[in-house]
Amino acid sequence: MTPSPAAEVDITLEVVRRLLADQHPDLADRPLSPLGEGWDNAMFRLGQHFLVRLPRRAVAADLVAHEHRWLPEIATLVDLPVPVPVRHGQPTAYFPWSWSITRWIEGRPAVDSPVGGRGRWAGRLAQFLAGLHQPAPSDAPISPFRGVPLAVRDEVTRERLARAGHPRTGELLQVWEQALRAPVYAEVPVWVHGDPHPLNMVVRRGNLAAVIDFGDLTAGDPASDLATAWQTFTWEGRAQFVVRYSQLAGPDEALWQRARGWAVLYSANSLALSDDSPEFTAIAEHTIAQVLDAPDARVGRRA
Known part of the structure; x- marks a missing residue:
């Protein structure tokens, strides 16, 4: 059997804070805490109302782009909340892929x-x-x-x-x-x-x-x-x-x-x-x- 694939980038609190400070400074001073990693993404709670989601593998970067493009349309079809990005994060010299900020869903x-x-x-x-x-x-x-x-x-x-x-x-x-x-x-x-x-x-x-x-x-x-x-x-x-x-x-x-x-x-x-x-x-x-x-x-x- 095979374990979950290793992350291809090191996503630390410091990296996420730097991304927020550089691209979304109005949110950068909110409390930030790691929530864990899946196969494709690392997730961080941002204050009371937001979730930061960053791809941890190159193959997942395209999936983030799909969500940026299509989730606003999907949200019009369904009758439950879906994680439509409220902010888009851009690649940088220190983090290579697009990333998202969505609203926190309680539960x-x-x-x-x-x-x-x-x-x-x-x-x-x-x-x-x-x-x-x-x-x-x-x-x-x-x-x-x-x-x-x-x-x-x-x-x-x-x-x-x-x-x-x-x-x-x-x-x-x-x-x-x-x-x-x-x-x-x-x-x-x-x-x-x-x-x-x-x-x-x-x-x-x-x-x-x-x-x-x-x-x-x-x-x-x-x-x-x-x-x-x-x-x-x-x-x-x-x-x-x-x-x-x-x-x-x-x-x-x-x-x-x-x-x-x-x-x-x-x-x-x-x-x-x-x-x-x-x-x-x-x-x-x-x-x-x-x-x-x-x-x-x-x-x-x-x-």
């Missing part, structure tokens, strides 16, 4: 909330994604990893399942192969979040408050996003999610077949690439149990 990641209680907002998330999944403009970003036909990801998914060595790999491959046989997406490409797992949702007082981290935003097959039905919920919550999404976007059995395949794909990614992250491992194990053991919320039978 905790959904991964910190009990899985069984998330059904309370399953329909809310379905409504958010149905609003997002609108035809994307011709110049929308295109990801080679999200929203693509499952066959494009076949070789790497099999390799990562083999590398992870999970005891239920054989069963997961059966589900994966079923999904590969589903009709491919042939409609107009729609906006796809690209990564709506429980670490990228904010919950406040037991309700869904925001969806964050649009770095993987792309145009493509919405099934890529709907894998969250298995990643995030129990089968009861998933049933509510499926019903609400289908009410808004229309019934489509092939869509849910592909989404179940994406749930396997994301599990393979997490198991093979994120062994240093207990949270991703827990999401993967939950997803696998939901895919293999829970009733199929679409038709009321076991998967």
